[in-house]
Amino acid sequence: xxxxxxxxxxxxxxxxxxxxxxxxxxxxxxxxxxxxxxxxxxxxxxxxxxxxxxxxxxxxxxxxxxxxxxxxxxxxxxxxxxxxxxxxxxxxxxxxxxxxxxxxxxxxxxxxxxxxxxxxxxxxxxxxxxxxxxxxxxxxxxxxxxxxxxxxxxxxxxxxxxxxxxxxxxxxxxxxxxxxxxxxxxxxxxxxxxxxxxxxxxxxxxxxxxxxxxxxxxxxxxxxxxxxxxxxxxxxxxxxxxxxxxxxxxxxxxxxxxxxxxxxxxxxxxxxxxxxxxxxxxxxxxxxxxxxxxxxxxxxxxxxxxxxxxxxxxxx
Amino acid sequence: xxxxxxxxxxxxxxxxxxxxxxxxxxxxxxxxxxxxxxxxxxxxxxxxxxxxxxxxxxxxxxxxxxxxxxxxxxxxxxxxxxxxxxxxxxxxxxxxxxxxxxxxxxxxxxxxxxxxxxxxxxxxxxxxxxxxxxxxxxxxxxxxxxxxxxxxxxxxxxxxxxxxxxxxxxxxxxxxxxxxxxxxxxxxxxxxxxxxxxxxxxxxxxxxxxxxxxxxxxxxxxxxxxxxxxxxxxxxxxxxxxxxxxxxxxxxxxxxxxxxxxxxxxxxxxxxxxxxxxxxxxxxxxxxxxxxxxxxxxxxxxxxxxxxxxxxxxxxxxxxxxxxxxxxxxxxxxxxxxxxxxxxxxxxxxxxxxxxxxxxxxxxxxxxxxxxxxxxxxxxxxxxxxxxxxxxxxxxxxxxxxxxxxxxxxxxxxxxxxxx
Ligand SMILES: Cc1cc2nc3c(=O)[nH]c(=O)nc-3n(C[C@H](O)[C@H](O)[C@H](O)COP(=O)(O)OP(=O)(O)OC[C@H]3O[C@@H](n4cnc5c(N)ncnc54)[C@H](O)[C@@H]3O)c2cc1C
Numbered sequence: 001x002x003x004x005x006x007x008x009x010x011x012x013x014x015x016x017x018x019x020x021x022x023x024x025x026x027x028x029x030x031x032x033x034x035x036x037x038x039x040x041x042x043x044x045x046x047x048x049x050x051x052x053x054x055x056x057x058x059x060x061x062x063x064x065x066x067x068x069x070x071x072x073x074x075x076x077x078x079x080x081x082x083x084x085x086x087x088x089x090x091x092x093x094x095x096x097x098x099x100x101x102x103x104x105x106x107x108x109x110x111x112x113x114x115x116x117x118x119x120x121x122x123x124x125x126x127x128x129x130x131x132x133x134x135x136x137x138x139x140x141x142x143x144x145x146x147x148x149x150x151x152x153x154x155x156x157x158x159x160x161x162x163x164x165x166x167x168x169x170x171x172x173x174x175x176x177x178x179x180x181x182x183x184x185x186x187x188x189x190x191x192x193x194x195x196x197x198x199x200x201x202x203x204x205x206x207x208x209x210x211x212x213x214x215x216x217x218x219x220x221x222x223x224x225x226x227x228x229x230x231x232x233x234x235x236x237x238x239x240x241x242x243x244x245x246x247x248x249x250x251x252x253x254x255x256x257x258x259x260x261x262x263x264x265x266x267x268x269x270x271x272x273x274x275x276x277x278x279x280x281x282x283x284x285x286x287x288x289x290x291x292x293x294x295x296x297x298x299x300x301x302x303x304x305x306x307x308x309x310x311x312x313x314x315x316x
Numbered sequence: 317x318x319x320x321x322x323x324x325x326x327x328x329x330x331x332x333x334x335x336x337x338x339x340x341x342x343x344x345x346x347x348x349x350x351x352x353x354x355x356x357x358x359x360x361x362x363x364x365x366x367x368x369x370x371x372x373x374x375x376x377x378x379x380x381x382x383x384x385x386x387x388x389x390x391x392x393x394x395x396x397x398x399x400x401x402x403x404x405x406x407x408x409x410x411x412x413x414x415x416x417x418x419x420x421x422x423x424x425x426x427x428x429x430x431x432x433x434x435x436x437x438x439x440x441x442x443x444x445x446x447x448x449x450x451x452x453x454x455x456x457x458x459x460x461x462x463x464x465x466x467x468x469x470x471x472x473x474x475x476x477x478x479x480x481x482x483x484x485x486x487x488x489x490x491x492x493x494x495x496x497x498x499x500x501x502x503x504x505x506x507x508x509x510x511x512x513x514x515x516x517x518x519x520x521x522x523x524x525x526x527x528x529x530x531x532x533x534x535x536x537x538x539x540x541x542x543x544x545x546x547x548x549x550x551x552x553x554x555x556x557x558x559x560x561x562x563x564x565x566x567x568x569x570x571x572x573x574x575x576x577x578x579x580x581x582x583x584x585x586x587x588x589x590x591x592x593x594x595x596x597x598x599x600x601x602x603x604x605x606x607x608x609x610x611x612x613x614x615x616x617x618x619x620x621x622x623x624x625x626x627x628x629x630x631x632x633x634x635x636x637x638x639x640x641x642x643x644x645x646x647x648x649x650x651x652x653x654x655x656x657x658x659x660x661x662x663x664x665x666x667x668x669x670x671x672x673x674x675x676x677x678x679x680x681x682x683x684x685x686x687x688x689x690x691x692x693x694x695x696x697x698x699x700x701x702x703x704x705x706x707x708x709x710x711x712x713x714x715x716x717x718x719x720x721x722x723x724x725x726x727x728x729x730x731x732x733x734x735x736x
């Protein structure tokens with residue numbers, strides 16, 4: 001703009017130069033065109049890059065959505081699992097009230113033994129059984145889930161245990177039927193035993209190695225020392241068996257020295273640690289029977305150790 | 317002489333002798349005589365014989381050859397047990413534990429000569445005498461009733477033929493008839509016993525004679541496990557049971573065995589069965605031995621020795637010990653404390669601190685069991701309660717069933733503990 005003002009001020013020179021100017025203008029236009037074309041090319045290139053980025057981003061977003069969906073799924077699964085273990089807990093409570101519901105689940109141990117071949121690749125059971133790929137299955141009934149020292153359980157099972165999952169006929173049956181539904185993160189890579197009758201038979205076999213929970217509601221949870229939360233110092237006390245013999249006379253009014261367990265569980269030949277643990281569970285009122293809470297409640301740690309030392313070898 | 321003997325024993329205990337010591341008054345093996353082979357006596361005899369392994373000579377004097385437990389005898393009335401289920405023989409105590417079982421009555425005790433006289437004529441010497449004779453009845457406690465009326469109006473509070481008689485009378489009741497019970501005043505054996513009996517009689521009647529009624533004349537304002545029984549009676553036997561307590565003259569009751577009437581505070585009832593459970597006192601032999609004060613024999617809580625004589629012990633129902641109820645469980649618990657102390661006094665065996673406990677189960681109806689229990693310790697004055705519990709009203713049917721099953725386990729346990 002300022003140059004045209006200048007030209008109008010220069011008169012003739014403007015006329016003389018008009019042709020040259022026109023050429024120059026044309027040149028400049030070409031240059032500009034080229035520049036513009038170059039710019040457009042650059043923009044296009046940039047657009048392509050951006051497009052690539054966008055599609056890349058879109059993919060990422062899709063991935064995110066998928067991940068979110070997966071997370072939702074996992075959360076739902078977790079909730080189901082919690083609900084399942086809650087149900088299991090309720091069922092365990094119910095079944096404590098009604099032994100029939102537990103015992104109804106018991107079938108043919110002979111067939112169960114055959115079925116156990118599906119399990120024996122990972123699980124040992126019986127005398128000398130040890131943890132392998134899976135934990136050993138002795139004293140399984142009445143045991144807290146994920147409770148065998150020295151076996152690494154999935155977090156999934158550990159959490160279920162924290163929520164109170166215990167292995168009884170009903171919870172075991174649900175678990176074996178479909179391990180992943182029951183505990184989605186379980187390491188037990190077993191598809192599940194779908195047939196009810198088969199599961200009952202298998203359970204009947206497993207139950208043989210569970211300290212014979214007898215036909216009484218008390219025996220299943222109490223006949224095995226399940227929670228080893230007793231202070232190791234207490235467990236370490238060496239019992240005075242002779243004192244234990246005297247103290248035992250208070251027990252034998254109800255618990256038979258012969259080990260019979262009709263209506264009142266047997267307390268002879270228990271491993272000392274289990275005995276001590278069980279008595280402390282009564283002392284702390286963790287276990288429910290009020291007679292036992294009273295009796296254990298006033299026994300000192302030494303007296304409990306004395307009783308454990310006496311009963312561990314008692315054979316009539 | 318007793319003082320001398322005690323200081324003699326004290327001196328021995330203080331000295332340090334390596335060889336097992338036996339403290340018998342001038343003769344070989346020390347001798348323990350137990351009178352009464354019931355919950356207290358059989359347990360004491362068995363534990364002393366078992367634990368001393370022949371170091372103490374144990375004689376058990378008991379007139380009957382078969383001991384019928386009072387515990388569970390109500391369940392026999394209800395039809396849950398047979399009479400044979402309740403009978404236990406002394407054979408095993410003799411053969412497996414070497415106890416001299418003498419089937420006779422003890423009729424005299426000479427505490428200076430330390431001998432027991434038998435109805436059959438002989439005398440049995442002792443170093444330590446343990447009396448566990450159970451109960452006898454207080455004459456005149458129910459006007460109109462005495463022992464000679466027990467066939468017309470049975471007590472069935474000593475098990476055996478009395479229990480069978482009461483059952484027979486129950487079964488013979490006319491349709492819609494009345495079963496009366498005159499309940500005892502405190503203290504008496506088995507505090508829940510009369511009320512468990514009412515439950516079992518009601519159970520029988522509900523099945524066989526549902527329009528019949530049960531009438532209880534009771535001198536006590538309250539009774540053991542009352543809330544639980546009353547809840548159960550309402551639930552299972554609504555309208556069948558009427559209890560007249562002292563607020564309505566229940567303590568002012570007399571009977572006429574010939575007319576089969578019960579007079580409750582002037583209101584005369586004609587009844588078909590009359591189960592009179594009179595006031596109780598220690599079995600006669602405790603009184604004969606001169607160790608009673610009033611109706612019962614006061615004892616020291618640490619070892620159940622009598623206040624009257626350190627060499628005479630009284631167990632179970634006959635003793636006046638403090639807070640424990642008169643029950644088979646209590647008698648058995650006391651027997652074991654006593655056995656440990658007696659053995660320690662006669663040989664060099666270790667004596668451990670006294671610990672007592674009791675649980676009484678009662679059956680209200682099929683699979684409806686309840687329980688009450690406590691732990692006890694020895695104080696200078698008495699056996700003192702430490703802690704206790706009782707079943708709650710409104711418990712689940714499952715818990716009640718488990719409680720009943722527990723009582724069956726207990727029955728097997730205690731009878732094995734008594735008779736081996
Ligand atoms: C209906 C009923 C239900 C009961 N239910 C229960 C229950 O569920 N749980 C419970 O714990 N308790 C129960 N009891 C109470 C229990 O039976 C007594 O508390 C217990 O038997 C007391 O034991 P003891 O050794 O003092 O007397 P007992 O067991 O009565 O034994 C006394 C023995 O001494 C013998 N004897 C007596 N005098 C002499 C003598 N002069 N010479 C030689 N021998 C003699 C008798 O023949 C008898 O065998 C019940 C009682 C009754 C009546």
